[in-house]
Amino acid sequence: MRALDLEYMLGLVPVILGYVPLTLAMASVSMVLALIIASLLAVERVVRVPVLDRLVVLFISFFRGTPLLVQLFLFYYGLPQVFSVLTQINGVTAAIMGLTLHFSAYMAESIRAAIVGVDRSQWEASQAVGMTQIQMMRRIILPQAARVAAPTLVNYFIDMIKGTSLAFTLGVTEMMGATQKEAAGSFLYFEAFVVVAILYWIIVEALSFVQRLLEERLNKAYAR
Amino acid sequence: MIRLEGLTKRFGNNTVLASIDLQIEAGERIVVIGPSGTGKSTLLRCINFLDRPDAGIISIGDLTVDAARATRKDILALRRRTAFVFQNYSLFANKTARENITEALVTVHGQSRAQAEARADTILGETGLSDKAGSYPAALSGGQQQRVGIGRAMALDADLMLFDEPTSALDPEWVGEVLDLMRRVAESRQTMLIVTHEMQFAREIAHRVIFMEGGRIVEQGRPEAIFDDPQDQRTRDFLRRVT
Numbered sequence: 259m260r261a262l263d264l265e266y267m268l269g270l271v272p273v274i275l276g277y278v279p280l281t282l283a284m285a286s287v288s289m290v291l292a293l294i295i296a297s298l299l300a301v302e303r304v305v306r307v308p309v310l311d312r313l314v315v316l317f318i319s320f321f322r323g324t325p326l327l328v329q330l331f332l333f334y335y336g337l338p339q340v341f342s343v344l345t346q347i348n349g350v351t352a353a354i355m356g357l358t359l360h361f362s363a364y365m366a367e368s369i370r371a372a373i374v375g376v377d378r379s380q381w382e383a384s385q386a387v388g389m390t391q392i393q394m395m396r397r398i399i400l401p402q403a404a405r406v407a408a409p410t411l412v413n414y415f416i417d418m419i420k421g422t423s424l425a426f427t428l429g430v431t432e433m434m435g436a437t438q439k440e441a442a443g444s445f446l447y448f449e450a451f452v453v454v455a456i457l458y459w460i461i462v463e464a465l466s467f468v469q470r471l472l473e474e475r476l477n478k479a480y481a482r
Numbered sequence: 483m484i485r486l487e488g489l490t491k492r493f494g495n496n497t498v499l500a501s502i503d504l505q506i507e508a509g510e511r512i513v514v515i516g517p518s519g520t521g522k523s524t525l526l527r528c529i530n531f532l533d534r535p536d537a538g539i540i541s542i543g544d545l546t547v548d549a550a551r552a553t554r555k556d557i558l559a560l561r562r563r564t565a566f567v568f569q570n571y572s573l574f575a576n577k578t579a580r581e582n583i584t585e586a587l588v589t590v591h592g593q594s595r596a597q598a599e600a601r602a603d604t605i606l607g608e609t610g611l612s613d614k615a616g617s618y619p620a621a622l623s624g625g626q627q628q629r630v631g632i633g634r635a636m637a638l639d640a641d642l643m644l645f646d647e648p649t650s651a652l653d654p655e656w657v658g659e660v661l662d663l664m665r666r667v668a669e670s671r672q673t674m675l676i677v678t679h680e681m682q683f684a685r686e687i688a689h690r691v692i693f694m695e696g697g698r699i700v701e702q703g704r705p706e707a708i709f710d711d712p713q714d715q716r717t718r719d720f721l722r723r724v725t
């Protein structure tokens with residue numbers, strides 16, 4: 259066993275930190291898009307529009323049923339061969355597309371379950387005052403479902419942040435890609451990957467803290 | 483004027499409303515009584531399509547809806563002319579007392595936020611809940627929640643207010659304050675259709691009492707007539723059991 263090169267590790271921290279913004283940006287953009295798509299999918303699953311419902315089920319089944327890495331390769335390397343307009347697609351865009359679609363499938367299921375769990379009285383009261391389906395969903399049902407789904411959704415966001423590391427396989431230099439390059443130069447693989455692991459870990463812990471604040475806020479209305 | 487003609491509702495092969503005919507004058511207060519499971523709630527819930535009737539005509543003012551071919555638009559129109567007070571309050575759990583009142587005014591009736599809030603504050607004053615404006619339902623007592631529920635319905639200025647056993651879920655100590663509020667609603671000449679087991683209250687507030695059994699109107703008339711001199715044996719049996 260050899261001693262850890264602590265000096266190298268400390269020097270590496272600011273280098274990798276420089277790529278944190280890209281990692282967080284990819285995860286955040288994907289999260290926002292995935293939330294929107296997942297909410298639409300979930301509402302559709304609850305309302306069940308005839309033909310559309312089949313397609314939504316198929317979509318969810320596919321994106322849950324295949325590995326994220328396979329989906330990323332499909333978007334980045336595969337689709338441009340079939341659709342020439344996609345030849346311009348860069349790694350970051352492909353990663354965001356993959357993460358968005360993959361996680362929207364998972365999130366749709368948790369949002370759907372949360373929607374269905376909203377008490378019947380809330381649906382009836384919304385209907386009784388004359389709300390349209392869309393008003394009822396947007397104003398009453400989804401906000402209440404959000405509270406139930408929030409912890410799960412934050413967990414998916416955490417998965418998503420870690421999932422961005424796969425973007426390095428599409429040639430994107432994000433935290434993982436940068437670490438890989440540094441390690442290849444120094445041959446200090448162990449040190450490099452320990453540093454990047456700790457940085458991911460810190461980000462996730464910070465997020466868990468935000469998660470607790472968020473849950474407190476969402477639960478405010480229900481406190482006695 | 484409000485008119486129900488041949489209103490019929492079946493759950494499977496259980497006929498819960500057997501062709502109900504009813505006319506309600508503007509400003510009239512009708513109390514519906516009857517044994518459990520005879521379709522009182524279903525009658526109210528069919529009027530605003532919380533339960534979809536199988537047949538019949540519902541007409542409120544110049545709006546006439548044939549239940550058999552009611553469109554989504556018809557249903558919304560009916561709901562926007564009626565207000566519903568639920569047995570279990572059914573306040574919007576994610577909204578404060580004040581927001582429960584403003585919500586439909588803004589979202590459904592397109593009022594400005596300022597206008598809706600002014601209305602809500604007036605109503606909260608009338609219902610004695612000014613100090614609870616910012617409280618969420620979970621932090622209110624049953625009686626307070628039901629007063630907000632009635633306030634939410636009052637704000638809609640509906641042609642018809644439907645009350646489905648508004649005090650049945652309440653602890654006895656809160657029943658009085660809710661009935662008091664309903665008396666005040668009555669003073670405003672609001673048209674009301676009330677299902678209740680509070681016979682004393684019914685006698686005092688109703689212009690007309692309807693006794694229902696087995697999905698039919700068995701007997702109806704002025705409260706003194708129904709309570710003091712019921713004609714039908716089924717009405718007599720029921721009143722003997724509950725008083």
Ligand SMILES: Nc1ncnc2c1ncn2[C@@H]1O[C@H](COP(=O)(O)OP(=O)(O)OP(=O)(O)O)[C@@H](O)[C@H]1O
Pocket residue numbers: 493498516517518519520521522523524525
């Ligand atoms: N959603 C439903 N599905 C099937 N049957 C129903 C449904 N709702 C009500 N019923 C049946 O319809 C009948 C009338 O019910 P309803 O709730 O209207 O009675 P009610 O007169 O309001 O009784 P209570 O005094 O107990 O409230 C009952 O036999 C009930 O079981």
Ligand SMILES: [Mg+2]
Pocket residue numbers: 522523524646647
């Ligand atoms: Mg009932």
